[in-house]
Amino acid sequence: MLIDEPVSAETTPTGRPVQLSGPRGHFRVRRVLEEWQAPGQARFYRLQVTTPDGPAIAEVMGPLSVSAGGWTLHRVWG
Template sequence: MLMDETVSAETTPTGRPAQINGPHGCYRVRRVLEEWQAPGQARFYRLQVVTPDGSAIAEVVGPRAAEPGPWTLRRMWT
């Protein structure tokens, strides 16, 4: 499902998301499946998350490098 919505994220000390909070709920991150970043761009994560219905895969984009800002939940597969 394409979502493209602004969310907040609680992060680990290394900056990886541990929990995603948005208008459609709160998702606990079980593990980071993929992580990459082009130079000067925002970091992209593909995550295995826990939803009320079970496990799902989420694509999340963090703020641009060295800038504070919102996170974006791009897609969710349940």
């Protein structure tokens, strides 16, 4: 399901998300499946998450820097 909505993220000191919160609820990150970043672009993550409806895969875009904020939940599928 394509979502493209802003979410807040609790992160580790290195900037990896451990929990996402937004209008669709709270998603606990079980593990990071993929992480990539093109030069000068925001970092993308594919995550294994636990949602209110059960386990799923989420794709999120993080901010350009750890302190910048501004996470986006692109899609979730389970």
